[in-house]
Amino acid sequence: MEWSIQEIAKLAGTTSRTLRHYDEIGLLQPLRIGPNGYRYYGEVELRTLQRIMLLRDLGMALDAIGRVIASDLEEREALAMHLTLLTEQHDRIAQQIAGVQHTLQALEGKEELMAETMFEGFDHAEYRDEVEQRWGAKAAAASEAWWSGLSDANRHSWQAQVETLNADWRAAFEAGEKPSGTVGQALAQRHVAWLRSVPGTPMQSAGAAKSYIEGLGELYVCDERFAANYGGAEGAAFVRDALAEHVRGGLA
Amino acid sequence: MEWSIQEIAKLAGTTSRTLRHYDEIGLLQPLRIGPNGYRYYGEVELRTLQRIMLLRDLGMALDAIGRVIASDLEEREALAMHLTLLTEQHDRIAQQIAGVQHTLQALEGKEELMAETMFEGFDHAEYRDEVEQRWGAKAAAASEAWWSGLSDANRHSWQAQVETLNADWRAAFEAGEKPSGTVGQALAQRHVAWLRSVPGTPMQSAGAAKSYIEGLGELYVCDERFAANYGGAEGAAFVRDALAEHVRGGLA
DNA sequence: GCTTGACCTTGACGTAACGTCAAGCTTTAC
DNA sequence: GTAAAGCTTGACGTTACGTCAAGGTCAAGC
Structure with a gap:
């Protein structure tokens, strides 16, 4: 039709x-x-x-929406995530209802007006950023799921390649390198190149790639299994920051 | 504080x-x-x-919000109306949730995709206009409540003044005058001048007055007691249209 | 008292996401 | 065939701030 x-x-x-x-x-x-x-x-x-x-x-900017739509999340999974977002919005409206009821009670002298209570559910700006980041993280998780589907032989081959990169990340962190420094940025570039070689990563457009890489950086920090690759949460934060700096400069 | x-x-x-x-x-x-x-x-x-x-x-433009805020509705009643609007928004999110669930079901082959169902709860533009009009009508109803509080003697005095105006409206309608015609607009001006003389009507600012007058016009048509003043629903619609035309040209 | 950083002001240009309008071609209904 | 509705492109305008510059104020620390 x-x-x-x-x-x-x-x-x-x-x-x-x-x-x-x-x-x-x-x-x-x-x-x-x-x-x-x-x-x-x-x-x-x-x-x-x-x-x-x-x-x-939800208040999301159109360019951000474009990145979300372009992300490599399967449609049904994306819609499931939309449901989650709508449910949360539903909850936020309920909070706003409670806030207005609180104001009414205060006006009737039954309660003392509490400014924080009045505006519960009103905070949109942080929520917008959070939605985009969660989407990126979700897409990243979907992409990492590809890894666990690899055969043992293929995993071993990729493993060696990744392990070298991870070791270099750990060495750079321990040497006190800065995320935006020469070493950190060279490693970030290697990391991105590696990501490009992984099937299924959304690296076709600069926008989608940026979102993906940033989400991946957060995943490294939040998920202990990934953080362990970089010597722990602090090492992972170093990688995340170096990657973020790299994509801030634009992707070829 | x-x-x-x-x-x-x-x-x-x-x-x-x-x-x-x-x-x-x-x-x-x-x-x-x-x-x-x-x-x-x-x-x-x-x-x-x-x-x-x-x-x-709710997506309302700031100038419209200004009119709503300036309307002469008592604050508690205004907040009660906000609660109503929030509850409706709550319902609309629920409809959106249903719409996304419908899309998911269609993707899983369990249902046939129905375009109208997908977008239930998404219609904002009409809702925005409706909110503003309802607010105007609510304020008008609050203002008309003043009339019933008048003493008999005062009501009689105002009654005579109003009755002359009403008779002129009826005569104009029966003579086949147009709402935007010279007679209609002169009557509209008299009507507005009369409204200005009524205590408690929100006529201080052009925006609030416009909203009030438009809401009042709708009230004349919808409420039989008012329509009877103008010879019935059709006569009341004539008055409403003449008033609307008048405020469209701006208020002094 | 001085310094620094946070806070606030005004003024002004820029941006995002369309709304509105003009001019003109296409489609539909009578 | 005609008129109205539907669609296009192009372009200017509007709304609601975001961002930045320049500069005054306040508070904390030395």
């Missing part, structure tokens, strides 16, 4: 102008352009639009 | 820049400016900010 731009806009409660804007910025492209020059959208685009609207409603 | 700009910004999960912007546009003014030029906010401003944030989260 196909929809014209106005039909899909109406379904989604948005405007054709919005959809043209999304096409212009590459966020959501139509299924096809008819011989009349008209845009036509299909079911895949409809599902993508749903995800875009969900994340936009 | 007082808060500095950063303190209140942190409480509300927003920025000092936002608060300065709100001060500039007259939406939320600080309690006082210190001798150092710093802005300080009090409890009243805190409560107002809560309401602003709630409406902003």
Whole structure:
């Protein structure tokens, strides 16, 4: 089934102008352009639009949404994550309800007004950043799952390659190198090159790669199994920071 | 108790820049400016900010929010209305959850994808307009409550004045005048002047007055007791349309 | 008292995400 | 064929801040 731009806009409660804007910025492209020059959208685009609207409603910037949509998470798993986000938003509204009820009680003299209680559930900015980071971490976890699926022989081959890199990371950390220093950045570059060679990592576009690498850095720190590769949480934080510095400079 | 700009910004999960912007546009003014030029906010401003944030989260434009805040609804009643809006938003998130679950089921082949079901709960634009109109109607209802509190003698005096105006409205409608015509607009102007003379109507600012008058027009049509003043629903719609046309041209 | 860093101000330019409008081609219904 | 609705591209405008510069204020530490 196909929809014209106005039909899909109406379904989604948005405007054709919005959809043209999304096409212009590459966020959501139509299924096809008819011989009349008209845009036509299909079911895949409809599902993508749903995800875009969900994340936009959370206050997420469109470029960040683009990174999330481009991430290599299987669609069903991505939608499961959307459900989690919606459930949390549901909870946050409940908190706001409690905050307004608190204000009402205070106005009726039944309670003393507590400023912190009034605004529970109102904090969006941190939540936005957190959502993007969690998405990156989720995609990273999905990507690392590839590793455990490797045969023993292949794992051994990759293992040797990785172990050299990990040893160099540990040596650099123990030598007191800085994440942004020459050694740290050379290692970060090697690390990224290695990541590119791993099948299934979302390294096709600079945006997706950046998000992935940053999420991976957080995973290294938070997950003890990964941190152990770098001599512990502090060594992992060193790797994370070096990688973050590297992607801040842009990816080729 | 007082808060500095950063303190209140942190409480509300927003920025000092936002608060300065709100001060500039007259939406939320600080309690006082210190001798150092710093802005300080009090409890009243805190409560107002809560309401602003709630409406902003609903997607309402700041100028519309300004009209709602300026409306002559008693604060507790206004907060009760906020609770209603939050509850509805809570419901809408639940609908979105259902929509995503539907998409998931369709992806697993358990259901056929239905485009309308996917996007339930996503329609914000109409909801925004509706919220503003409901607020106007609520304020209008509160204002009309003043009438029933009048003593018999006072009611009689106002009654005569109003009855002349109503008769003129009915005559104009029966004569086939147009809402935007010369007669209709002259009557609308008389009507607005009369409204200005009624204590408690929110006519101090153009924005609040516009919202109030539009809400009142809707009330005339929907409530049979008011419609009867203008010869029935069609006559009331004539009055509503003439008033709407009048306020569209701006209020002095 | 001096220094430093945090806090606040105003002024002004820039940005993100569209809204609005113009001009013109295409499609649909009568 | 005609008129209205639908769609396009191009471009300017709007809203709501974000960011930065320059500079005054406050608080803590020496």
